Amino acid sequence: MTSRDIARTAIIAAIYIAVTQVVSPFAFHAVQIRVPEALTVLPFLTKHAIPGLTIGVFIANSLGPLGIVDMVLGSLATLLAALLTWKMPKTYLAPLPPVIINALIVGGYLNLILGIEDGPLILTMLTVGAGQLIACYGLGLPLLLFIKRTPELMRFFGEE
Template sequence: MKKTRFLTQAAMIAAIYVVLVEAFKPFAYGMVQVRVAEALTILPFFTPAAIPGLTIGVIVSNIIGPYGILDIILGGLATLVAAYLSYKIPKRALVPLPPVLVNAVIIGAMLYYIFLGTPDQMPLLAIMGWVGLGQLIACYGLGYPLIKILDKYGKRIFW
């Protein structure tokens, strides 16, 4: 029963992540991006099933996305690391922080490499800053209120 619940939660989180990325696709990719689905990165605080769920959701979204294998691998890795760190953080106010920092560094560096030598090229720190800002909006602006909602209603969903 416990394993089935874990797998079901992970699959549902992955599916919801992909749907949110696709629904808000114009905002989900690029150097200046706000992935609405990143609000879900607070879910590891409530269930460890969110770690594989978010990772798979990001991998599937990036398979569909424009940046190819580099984004699939690095996006999945960044999400896995950030989700694990969010799972380990005991303070609610800090739960959205790992996805902001990890994605700013890893995805910022990846986008710098992808856009290197193109007219869209920007300095590395600028790209990291823009990615971090988008993550801050998604993770704290949307994710933190989601924590408050799940504090109130989460028992019906996760237990």
Template structure:
């Protein structure tokens, strides 16, 4: 029963993540991005099932997305790391921080590599800054309020 609940929660989180990326696709990719679905990165605060759920959601989203295998590999790796670190955060206010920092560095570096030698090329640190800023909007601006709302209903949603 417990394993079924874990798998069901992970699958639902993955599905919701993919739908959110697709619905808000114009904002989800690029050097300047606010991936609205990243608001869900606060879910490890409530359940460990969010770790595989978010990771699978990112894998599926990046399979559909424009950057190919590099994004599938590094995007999902960044998400897995950030979700695990969020799960381990000792204070609620710190839960959204790992997705901000991990994605700023890993996705920023990935985008730098993708756009290197193209007309859209930009220095590494500004790209990391733009990715980090987008993550702050998604994780703290949207995710933290979501976490406060879900906390009121956690016994009903995540039991």
């Protein structure tokens, strides 16, 4: 990795952490729209977003109220989703992996961590998936399209 790659990775991680802190009252529940999840489309443009997002989620979750399970499983879910996003063949498919992966993995463990015993697991997965759909398609896809239309941003995010 070059110093530029490290800088891109660090910037993505820092933005994810900062935005999560701003929206933290809405970012750690069964019904959530985690706004920085819009950044999960960035691996479509550069593989250097993969470690940036994974580190960003790990640190953001370490500052949240849900503990080690959220830190580890949330980061692994992000890593898996980012790897799949990186391999997506079309722009409009880039947000799909984070929506599906987080609905299944994060929705699954949130049900246990939050002690939602009288609510079915599938409902938690659906609410997390709905929040991801809003963040990734409602915010992330427009962000991705904006970056692709902006030469300065493409020079920063695009692969060399």
